[in-house]
Amino acid sequence: MFSLLIRRDGLIEPPPIGELDAHCHLLPGLDDGPPNEREALAIARLLLAMGVRTAVATPHVISDVYPNSTEVILEAVSRMRRLLRESGLALEIIAGAEYYAENDLLDLIARDDLLAFGSEKYVLFESPVECQPMVLEEIVFNLRSAGYTPLLAHVERYRYLQTDHDLVEHLRQLGVCFQVNHPSFHLPKTSRRGEMARWLYTRGFVDLLGTDMHRASPLIQPSRGSLKRPDSRRRP
Numbered sequence: 001m002f003s004l005l006i007r008r009d010g011l012i013e014p015p016p017i018g019e020l021d022a023h024c025h026l027l028p029g030l031d032d033g034p035p036n037e038r039e040a041l042a043i044a045r046l047l048l049a050m051g052v053r054t055a056v057a058t059p060h061v062i063s064d065v066y067p068n069s070t071e072v073i074l075e076a077v078s079r080m081r082r083l084l085r086e087s088g089l090a091l092e093i094i095a096g097a098e099y100y101a102e103n104d105l106l107d108l109i110a111r112d113d114l115l116a117f118g119s120e121k122y123v124l125f126e127s128p129v130e131c132q133p134m135v136l137e138e139i140v141f142n143l144r145s146a147g148y149t150p151l152l153a154h155v156e157r158y159r160y161l162q163t164d165h166d167l168v169e170h171l172r173q174l175g176v177c178f179q180v181n182h183p184s185f186h187l188p189k190t191s192r193r194g195e196m197a198r199w200l201y202t203r204g205f206v207d208l209l210g211t212d213m214h215r216a217s218p219l220i221q222p223s224r225g226s227l228k229r230p231d232s233r234r235r236p
């Protein structure tokens with residue numbers, strides 16, 4: 001449960017990141033995260049310096065761009081745990097993924113081939129930024145039917161939710177939990193993403209926080225528009 005404090009500048013005091021980072025890209029070479037082990041360790045050191053003790057490694061799973069299988073991710077997590085141990089870094093890694101809301105995710109749910117985390121069995125998934133994917137509600141329904149908790153990644157980022165809070169409420173009613181990127185709280189009032197993060201927080205809609213960190217330097221975080229996005233419409 002988060003408590004609300006208003007700062008002198010009128011912005012809400014951001015919640016502390018806490019000890020769990022529920023969304024980060026720190027497995028080397030799997031997606032648009034760190035290209036090598038050195039960079040991955042730099043991210044781990046940064047997370048530890050922020051007070052994070054456990055990070056859910058959530059590499060992208062996008063069929064046409066990053067077709068990371070469960071097996072590949074689990075192997076990478078094992079390697080990363082070993083690397084952290086050898087480097088003397090006490091960061092615990094949990095295996096997860098950031099699934100793209102597309103037809104292939106429906107197939108993964110049907111095969112029960114998912115990386116979920118926590119006692120709630122959270123499955124982190126992301127949507128296109130601009131528009132609601134046609135498969136969104138089907139994904140939510142199928143995940144819940146299979147015993148998982150759908151966890152929508154960086155909810156503050158989607159333009160179609162920024163402009164339609166009724167849809168946000170609707171997704172809550174469907175049983176969708178929300179992950180918000182912690183850095184978004186530090187964006188100014190002129191930022192739609194920052195304002196959305198603060199609105200979600202005020203409404204009590206922030207279930208889990210993440211850094212969504214891709215690199216140790218904020219100057220080289222990949223642009224979201226740089227990813228080639230597959231067609232997210234349901235196959236006929």
Ligand SMILES: [Fe+2]
Nearest residue numbers: 023025098212
């Ligand atoms: Fe991410």
